[in-house]
Amino acid sequence: MADTATPADDSTAEVRDEPSDEANDFRVVILLSIAAIIGALIGGRAALLNDQGGDQLTDAVNADVRRGARIVGDVQRLYQEDASVALRVAEMQLLSEELAAVAGEQSDDEAVAILSGDAEANAFAAETLADSSSLLEGDTLAALGLEGADLLDRLAEIRDERSDELRALNPDALQAEAEDQLEASSRLMLLLVVVALAFLFGALAEVRSGSRRLLFTGGYACLAVAGVAALIIEASV
Amino acid sequence: MTTDDASTSAETSGFKGWLAVLVGAVAITAALLAWMESEAARGEDVAKIDATRASIDVFVKLGASGPRYQFEVDSVRRTAVLTARAEARITASVATLLALQVQLDESLADNATAGRLLELAERLQDLPEGAPGLDEAASDSIRIRSEEDVEPLYESREEAQDRAAKYGGRQERAMYGLLLVAIGASLVGLAGLIGAGRSGNMALGAAGVTLLVALVTGASGLLL
Numbered sequence: 353m354a355d356t357a358t359p360a361d362d363s364t365a366e367v368r369d370e371p372s373d374e375a376n377d378f379r380v381v382i383l384l385s386i387a388a389i390i391g392a393l394i395g396g397r398a399a400l401l402n403d404q405g406g407d408q409l410t411d412a413v414n415a416d417v418r419r420g421a422r423i424v425g426d427v428q429r430l431y432q433e434d435a436s437v438a439l440r441v442a443e444m445q446l447l448s449e450e451l452a453a454v455a456g457e458q459s460d461d462e463a464v465a466i467l468s469g470d471a472e473a474n475a476f477a478a479e480t481l482a483d484s485s486s487l488l489e490g491d492t493l494a495a496l497g498l499e500g501a502d503l504l505d506r507l508a509e510i511r512d513e514r515s516d517e518l519r520a521l522n523p524d525a526l527q528a529e530a531e532d533q534l535e536a537s538s539r540l541m542l543l544l545v546v547v548a549l550a551f552l553f554g555a556l557a558e559v560r561s562g563s564r565r566l567l568f569t570g571g572y573a574c575l576a577v578a579g580v581a582a583l584i585i586e587a588s589v
Numbered sequence: 590m591t592t593d594d595a596s597t598s599a600e601t602s603g604f605k606g607w608l609a610v611l612v613g614a615v616a617i618t619a620a621l622l623a624w625m626e627s628e629a630a631r632g633e634d635v636a637k638i639d640a641t642r643a644s645i646d647v648f649v650k651l652g653a654s655g656p657r658y659q660f661e662v663d664s665v666r667r668t669a670v671l672t673a674r675a676e677a678r679i680t681a682s683v684a685t686l687l688a689l690q691v692q693l694d695e696s697l698a699d700n701a702t703a704g705r706l707l708e709l710a711e712r713l714q715d716l717p718e719g720a721p722g723l724d725e726a727a728s729d730s731i732r733i734r735s736e737e738d739v740e741p742l743y744e745s746r747e748e749a750q751d752r753a754a755k756y757g758g759r760q761e762r763a764m765y766g767l768l769l770v771a772i773g774a775s776l777v778g779l780a781g782l783i784g785a786g787r788s789g790n791m792a793l794g795a796a797g798v799t800l801l802v803a804l805v806t807g808a809s810g811l812l813l
Contacts, residue, residue: 402627409638416642420649423727431656435713439664439706443671446705450698463690470695496705499712504720504728511727527638534631541627544620552613559605 380558383571387550390575394547394582398540401533401589408530416523426510434487434506441482442495448474536589543578543585550574597785604785604793611777611796618800619770622807626763629810632756636749643746647739654733664710668703675699759810766807773799 448471455467475492482492487506511519553571557564678696719728733739776796783789 398627402631405631406634409634413638413641413645416645419726420645420652420730423649423730424652426727427653427731428656431660435660436663439660439667439710439713442709443667443702443706446702446709447671447698450701450705451695453701454694454698458690458694460687460690462687463694466691467694467698496709498709500714500716501720503713504716504723507727508720508723511724512722523642527635527642531631531635534634538624538628538631541620541624545617545624548613548616548620551616552610555609555612556606559602559609 376561376564377558379568380554383554383557383568383575384551387547387554387571387575390579390582391544391547394540394543394578397582397586398537398544401537401540405530405533405537408526408533412523412526412530415521415526418518419521419523422511422514422518422521426507426514429510430503430507434485434510435503437481437485438487438495438498441478441485441488441492442498444474444478444481445492445495448472448478533589536585539585540582543581546574546578546581550578601785604780604789607793607797608777608781611773611780611793611800614797614800615770615774615777618773618804619767622763622766622770622803625807625810626760626767629756629759629763633753633760636753636756640746640749640753643742643749647742647746650730650733650742651739653727653730657731658734661710661714664713665707668707668710671699671703671706675703755813758813762810763807766803769799769803769806773797773803 451467451471451474455464455471458464458467478492478495479490482488482495483490485495486509487498487502488494550571553567553574557567557571560567675696678692678699716731719725773796776792776799780789780792780796783792
């Protein structure tokens with residue numbers, strides 16, 4: 353096998369100034385040990401961030417369920433309680449007004465008395481029911497002027513009555529935070545490729561005596577780049 | 590130094606060179622595949638969460654829009670009841686003139702009330718886009734009016750599931766690649782133990798091929 357066909361350069365003539373084999377072995381071990389420590393630190397932090405991100409994703413789902421249940425409950429309260437009562441009040445108030453109107457056009461006193469009585473009964477019932485409505489707050493005429501916007505305003509009020517903890521639920525923000533952590537974890541994992549390059553340089557430095565200095569420099573440069581990048585990523589989390 | 594000694598020395602040197610390259614390649618391939626696995630796992634996790642949250646969204650929106658729909662149907666139904674009662678008052682047999690007059694007037698009142706109540710019900714159905722202080726999630730949750738409104742939610746969930754499956758496939762291949770790297774690392778170690786020679790070279794060659802297959806396997810996940 354010819355020397356030129358191998359990646360190794362075993363020419364020893366140019367390496368008179370190079371340290372002895374034992375000293376070189378020691379330098380390689382130091383480089384690889386530092387690489388292993390930096391790799392372990394980066395890998396460990398990546399695993400931790402990945403775990404935190406995963407937990408936070410689960411928190412986001414839990415928050416989404418709680419928020420969803422609260423929304424359904426709030427909407428039920430609006431439509432099945434407040435709006436429903438308001439519509440009933442409006443119906444009785446309108447009927448009262450219409451009965452009073454037809455009574456006003458009636459000439460027969462007895463018929464007027466019956467219709468007016470019926471109108472007053474409906475008006476009284478409307479007032480009674482309006483007192484129990486959070487949407488109307490006792491104002492029966494307010495029921496006649498209700499619009500869709502009033503329902504949404506009331507829904508906002510209902511949601512505002514919830515505790516601070518429930519109001520602060522924001523699954524989207526939790527998920528975004530979790531994704532940031534997972535992304536940082538992934539970037540740290542990518543840095544391990546740079547650390548692995550240091551392993552390659554260290555291993556080659558063991559056998560390529562001609563370019564040891566360059567290979568050691570490359571190895572330490574890789575470790576420095578990985579370390580600095582890891583610190584930048586850490587600062588951004 | 591004889592010619593044989595020189596040849597053996599060159600062979601040993603070449604063997605060590607390739608051994609060093611493969612040691613580094615093992616580290617780099619393992620790191621690369623670990624990153625691919627991590628990246629795929631991240632994508633799969635997020636996609637699964639998206640799919641889960643899309644499912645929750647379907648239930649919340651259907652659950653919240655239900656009361657609104659029920660209320661609107663009930664309000665229209667009330668006007669129908671009033672109209673029906675107005676008609677019934679006229680058609681019912683009435684014994685005295687007074688009673689007939691009252692029933693007729695009440696029928697008129699019922700009809701007029703039904704018309705005005707219907708206007709009110711229609712105004713209540715017309716919801717603006719939002720309200721001050723009302724969060725978007727709550728406002729959006731009551732907008733489901735038909736099956737077509739739910740369809741985009743299902744599509745969003747299915748898209749997230751497809752994304753999760755794609756990343757899951759990538760993750761599996763990266764994991765398989767890592768397994769091959771482990772085998773390759775063992776072969777590299779074995780070659781180192783055996784040393785230069787036919788068996789050592791074979792072990793080294795097998796390690797190189799294994800690492801190459803590992804890399805290709807991991808990279809093939811990107812085509813999914």
